[in-house]
Amino acid sequence: EDQVTQSPEALRLQEGESSSLNCSYTVSGLRGLFWYRQDPGKGPEFLFTLYSAGEEKEKERLKATLTKKESFLHITAPKPEDSATYLCAVQAGPGTASKLTFGTGTRLQVTL
Amino acid sequence: SAVISQKPSRDICQRGTSLTIQCQVDSQVTMMFWYRQQPGQSLTLIATANQGSEATYESGFVIDKFPISRPNLTFSTLTVSNMSPEDSSIYLCSVVKVVGEKLFFGSGTQLSVL
Numbered sequence: 677e678d679q680v681t682q683s684p685e686a687l688r689l690q691e692g693e694s695s696s697l698n699c700s701y702t703v704s705g706l707r708g709l710f711w712y713r714q715d716p717g718k719g720p721e722f723l724f725t726l727y728s729a730g731e732e733k734e735k736e737r738l739k740a741t742l743t744k745k746e747s748f749l750h751i752t753a754p755k756p757e758d759s760a761t762y763l764c765a766v767q768a769g770p771g772t773a774s775k776l777t778f779g780t781g782t783r784l785q786v787t788l
Numbered sequence: 789s790a791v792i793s794q795k796p797s798r799d800i801c802q803r804g805t806s807l808t809i810q811c812q813v814d815s816q817v818t819m820m821f822w823y824r825q826q827p828g829q830s831l832t833l834i835a836t837a838n839q840g841s842e843a844t845y846e847s848g849f850v851i852d853k854f855p856i857s858r859p860n861l862t863f864s865t866l867t868v869s870n871m872s873p874e875d876s877s878i879y880l881c882s883v884v885k886v887v888g889e890k891l892f893f894g895s896g897t898q899l900s901v902l
Contacts, residue, residue: 680830710890719792719880719893720831763831775821776891778830 678703678768682779689786692753697782699764700746709747710776711740712763720763723749754786790815794881794894801871801901808867809897811881816861818887822854825878825896834879837864871901 679702689695701709708727712720724733726742733740737758739750749762761783765776791814801807811820820837835843835856843856858864868875881894 712893717895717898719794719882719895720891722890722892725890765831775833775836776831778832780828780830 678766678777680764680766680777680779682762682764682782684782685780686783687785689751689754689784691755691786691788694750694752694754696751697749697762697784698746699749699779701764701766703766703768703777706766706768708767709742710765710767711747711749712765714761714763714781723762751784754784756786756788759784759786790817790883790885790892792881792883792892792894794897796897797895798898799900801899803872803901805871806867806869807871807899808865809879809881811864811866811894813862813883815885817883817885819884820858820864821882821884821891822856822864822866823880823882823893825880827877831880834866837866868899871899873901875899876901 681700683698708725710725711723713723714720724740729744731742737752741748761781763778763781765778767776793812795810822834823831824834825831833846834849834854835845837843837856837858839858853869855867878896878898880896882891884891
């Protein structure tokens with residue numbers, strides 16, 4: 677059974693204090709790893725897809741990396757508007773189409 | 789991208805009643821899914837909504853409890869039947885435009901059952 681574990685559960689940063697969120701996974705045949713951002717009362721918003729170990733993607737202050745066992749979401753010099761829950765999900769195995777298995781997320785709070 | 793309208797955005801229901809949630813997409817999509825997000829837990833896939841045929845349910849979810857319709861390529865409904873307080877959750881519609889690519893999500897339906 678596919679498993680996704682995110683850590684930490686919650687993270688509080690001061691504005692400008694860089695950090696990383698972790699997503700470790702156990703799957704049979706990874707097809708893609710996805711990062712989403714979710715604000716309170718809203719659905720998840722797509723950030724990145726990573727397909728193979730060594731791949732990196734960047735968007736503004738966010739950078740996602742992937743190894744064979746885990747992914748990191750690096751946040752550089754965060755701002756209060758980066759406060760949200762960050763979700764990691766994996767798509768794996770043959771015949772699974774686009775079904776994703778999600779982690780429980782990391783709640784990020786960025787303060788002034 | 790895909791713009792997804794989900795209604796209602798929230799509801800408070802009595803035990804034993806049913807609620808139907810609607811999901812409308814602004815363009816044709818290949819796949820539609822229904823997820824549940826319970827407090828403090830990850831998103832859990834309920835079922836894949838298949839156009840013109842019965843939905844494909846994940847382990848632990850059954851058609852009698854969560855009947856799903858998908859009459860065309862842009863619309864689907866999820867009904868939560870005979871509700872109990874344990875059904876209190878956020879229900880999310882999601883779609884894929886190209887198989888194997890990213891999911892887009894609706895804003896969700898916050899359901900509270902008293």
